[in-house]
Amino acid sequence: MRKLILILVTTSLSVIGGVLAIMAEVGYYTPPTPSWFTGSTEDKVEKIGLIQPSYADLMLWTGIRLDELYASGMSGKSEYAKHQAIKIRETLEKAALVDPTRRSAIEGLLSANYPGLIEAIDSKNPDQFKAAFGKLYASCVTCHVNNGIPFYPLIPTTSISPITSGSLEFLEEIQKHLRQEQEKKLQQEQKKK
Numbered sequence: 001m002r003k004l005i006l007i008l009v010t011t012s013l014s015v016i017g018g019v020l021a022i023m024a025e026v027g028y029y030t031p032p033t034p035s036w037f038t039g040s041t042e043d044k045v046e047k048i049g050l051i052q053p054s055y056a057d058l059m060l061w062t063g064i065r066l067d068e069l070y071a072s073g074m075s076g077k078s079e080y081a082k083h084q085a086i087k088i089r090e091t092l093e094k095a096a097l098v099d100p101t102r103r104s105a106i107e108g109l110l111s112a113n114y115p116g117l118i119e120a121i122d123s124k125n126p127d128q129f130k131a132a133f134g135k136l137y138a139s140c141v142t143c144h145v146n147n148g149i150p151f152y153p154l155i156p157t158t159s160i161s162p163i164t165s166g167s168l169e170f171l172e173e174i175q176k177h178l179r180q181e182q183e184k185k186l187q188q189e190q191k192k193k
C-alpha cells in the first residue's frame with residue numbers, strides 16, 4: 001500500500017512539474033499575484049502609485065550613481081562610467097515626472113551637462129572627464145542650494161559596485177580556481193574507478 005502511495009505521489013509530482021515546465025516554455029505560467037494587489041482597477045492603480053519611488057528615492061539613486069560615475073571615470077572604466085552617466089539622466093527624467101514643479105531645473109541641468117559629459121567620458125582624457133564631472137556636480141549642488149536643502153555638497157566617496165572594484169584579472173583568477181576544482185573532482189572520480 002505504502003509503495004503504491006509513493007508511486008502515486010511521485011508520478012503526480014512529476015506530472016505537475018512537467019505541466020509547469022511546458023506552461024513556462026509556452027509562456028502560460030505567470031508568477032502568483034501579490035496578496036495586496038486586490039480591488040478594482042482604480043484601487044490597484046492607486047496602490048501601484050503609492051509604492052512607486054518618491055522624488056527623494058530617485059535622488060538617492062542619483063547620488064549613488066554620481067559616486068559610481070566618479071569612481072569609474074577616475075579609474076578609466078569608461079564603459080561603466082558612460083552607463084552611470086546615462087542612468088543619471090534617466091533617473092532625473094523620472095524625478096521630473098514625479099515632481100513636475102522641478103522639471104525646468106532638471107531640464108536645465110540636463111541640457112547644460114549632456115552630451116558634454118558623455119563626450120568627456122568617450123575622450124578617455126582624465127582632465128576632460130574631471131572638468132565635465134565638476135560641472136555636473138556643481139549643477140546638482142546649485143539645485144540643492146536653490147531648494148534650501150542642507151545636505152550639500154555631495155562629495156563622491158568610494159564605489160560600492162562590484163563592477164568598479166572588479167577586474168578582468170580577478171575574473172580570470174576565479175575561472176582558474178573553478179577549473180582546478182573541476183580537475184580535482186575528475187581525478188578523485190577516476191581514482192574510485
Ligand code: HEC
Nearest residue numbers: 055056059060062063066102105106109140143144147149
Ligand atoms: C531640480 C533640483 C535638483 C536637482 C537638479 C538635483 N537635486 Fe538632488 N535633491 C533635490 C531635492 C529637492 C532633494 C530633497 C528631496 C526630498 O527630501 O524630498 C534632493 C535630495 C538629494 C539627495 C538626498 C536623497 C535622500 O533622501 O537621501 C541626494 C543624494 C541627491 N539629491 C543627489 C543629487 C545629485 C547627485 C544630483 C545631480 C546629478 C541632484 N541631486 C540634482 C533637488 C535636486
